[in-house]
Amino acid sequence: xxxxxxxxxxxxxxxxxxxxxxxxxxxxxxxxxxxxxxxxxxxxxxxxxxxxxxxxxxxxxxxxxxxxxxxxxxxxxxxxxxxxxxxxxxxxxxxxxxxxxxxxxxxxxxxxxxxxxxxxxxxxxxxxxxxxxxxxxxxxxxxxxxxxxxxxxxxxxxxxxxxxxxxxxxxxxxxxxxxxxxxxxxxxxxxxxxxxxxxxxxxxxxxxxxxxxxxxxxxxxxxxxxxxxxxxxxxxxxxxxxxxxxxxxxx
Amino acid sequence: xxxxxxxxxxxxxxxxxxxxxxxxxxxxxxxxxxxxxxxxxxxxxxxxxxxxxxxxxxxxxxxxxxxxxxxxxxxxxxxxxxxxxxxxxxxxxxxxxxxxxxxxxxxxxxxxxxxxxxxxxxxxxxxxxxxxxxxxxxxxxxxxxxxxxxxxxxxxxxxxxxxxxxxxxxxxxxxxxxxxxxxxxxxxxx
Numbered sequence: 001x002x003x004x005x006x007x008x009x010x011x012x013x014x015x016x017x018x019x020x021x022x023x024x025x026x027x028x029x030x031x032x033x034x035x036x037x038x039x040x041x042x043x044x045x046x047x048x049x050x051x052x053x054x055x056x057x058x059x060x061x062x063x064x065x066x067x068x069x070x071x072x073x074x075x076x077x078x079x080x081x082x083x084x085x086x087x088x089x090x091x092x093x094x095x096x097x098x099x100x101x102x103x104x105x106x107x108x109x110x111x112x113x114x115x116x117x118x119x120x121x122x123x124x125x126x127x128x129x130x131x132x133x134x135x136x137x138x139x140x141x142x143x144x145x146x147x148x149x150x151x152x153x154x155x156x157x158x159x160x161x162x163x164x165x166x167x168x169x170x171x172x173x174x175x176x177x178x179x180x181x182x183x184x185x186x187x188x189x190x191x192x193x194x195x196x197x198x199x200x201x202x203x204x205x206x207x208x209x210x211x212x213x214x215x216x217x218x219x220x221x222x223x224x225x226x227x228x229x230x231x232x233x234x235x236x237x238x239x240x241x242x243x244x245x246x247x248x249x250x251x
Numbered sequence: 252x253x254x255x256x257x258x259x260x261x262x263x264x265x266x267x268x269x270x271x272x273x274x275x276x277x278x279x280x281x282x283x284x285x286x287x288x289x290x291x292x293x294x295x296x297x298x299x300x301x302x303x304x305x306x307x308x309x310x311x312x313x314x315x316x317x318x319x320x321x322x323x324x325x326x327x328x329x330x331x332x333x334x335x336x337x338x339x340x341x342x343x344x345x346x347x348x349x350x351x352x353x354x355x356x357x358x359x360x361x362x363x364x365x366x367x368x369x370x371x372x373x374x375x376x377x378x379x380x381x382x383x384x385x386x387x388x389x390x391x392x393x394x395x396x397x398x399x400x401x402x403x404x405x406x407x408x409x410x411x412x413x414x415x416x417x418x419x420x421x422x423x424x425x426x427x428x429x430x431x432x433x434x435x436x437x438x439x440x441x
């Protein structure tokens with residue numbers, strides 16, 4: 001088996017520099033190229049799609065408007081009063097992750113959300129933003145967040161560390177959830193695809209025939225990964241809204 | 252479902268990780284690219300945020316607002332038009348009612364006037380007839396008294412002639428006239 005094809009499930013996550021020697025000189029990676037592509041697609045949808053500014057929207061404009069209203073709705077519902085200043089941020093976050101996930105689904109493309117450093121970076125941006133918003137809005141009262149209202153003072157020594165731990169686990173869970181979901185899907189794909197090659201190499205024509213099964217599984221996985229791509233972007237954005245709500249309203 | 256890749260990697264550990272020294276590329280924090288991609292991500296993310304927040308999103312919001320404003324304006328216009336139509340219908344109904352009442356009143360007035368005219372005419376007719384009747388009666392009574400006068404003359408002459416025949420001499424004119432007067436009065440009395 002060592003001589004035949006092997007399953008290189010993790011090679012797809014390998015970073016490399018892109019854009020030739022210029023990119024290499026500033027460590028611009030293939031992940032960053034995909035980020036630029038995803039951002040360009042977002043801008044194309046919301047910039048060019050809205051260009052007609054039609055009263056009765058066409059297909060692309062209707063798509064852009066639906067995306068706008070979708071994010072605006074959950075942003076307004078979850079953050080509540082005073083959600084407007086955070087809408088562009090949540091919108092950018094949601095569509096950056098969504099388009100990153102979707103672009104990553106194409107063969108030979110790179111899923112930048114499969115890198116824990118990237119998802120952690122996004123989670124830290126959210127985390128720092130919630131702290132800044134909380135401190136600006138409530139000054140030192142923000143730290144009252146760690147002692148739930150109505151809790152007996154006697155329990156404070158127990159509750160405060162738990163609340164602080166919960167608070168700091170937010171960026172961890174936020175980043176690991178997205179990273180793990182995307183990695184799992186991409187590894188599954190690679191494993192089943194590699195499995196087809198191994199079958200063909202080991203069993204010849206019979207192996208090629210048997211390879212239909214992993215292929216069928218991969219076809220089903222495409223649908224599944226589309227769901228995960230949308231769902232994880234949504235979860236990330238919704239949790240961001242939830243944290244922003246806590247920062248704005250303190251529970 | 253999520254355990255499956257781990258399971259498969261466990262099945263083919265050598266093959267799965269053969270190409271990758273040091274485990275998953277995501278955890279190779281010694282690789283400068285792992286960190287540099289995050290720095291670039293922050294730059295790209297902020298650029299996307301700036302362009303969306305400054306340019307794209309206000310445009311979308313303006314279009315949506317304009318549409319909502321237009322729809323509500325149209326709804327308001329429709330509401331106003333409906334109120335106007337309702338008022339017009341009410342006005343029409345009121346006008347119809349008024350016209351009907353007026354017509355009714357006119358009919359009643361005309362009927363009353365006709366009735367009054369008829370009554371007046373009947374009264375004048377009656378009066379004229381009454382007058383005619385009286386006139387006729389007067390004429391009759393005149394004719395009668397004239398006839399009575401003629402009768403007296405005839406009676407005087409006849410009675411005078413009879414008395415002359417019976418007694419051979421003419422009766423006394425005064426006595427005869429008186430006697431005839433008395434008997435005539437008695438006859439006209441009967």
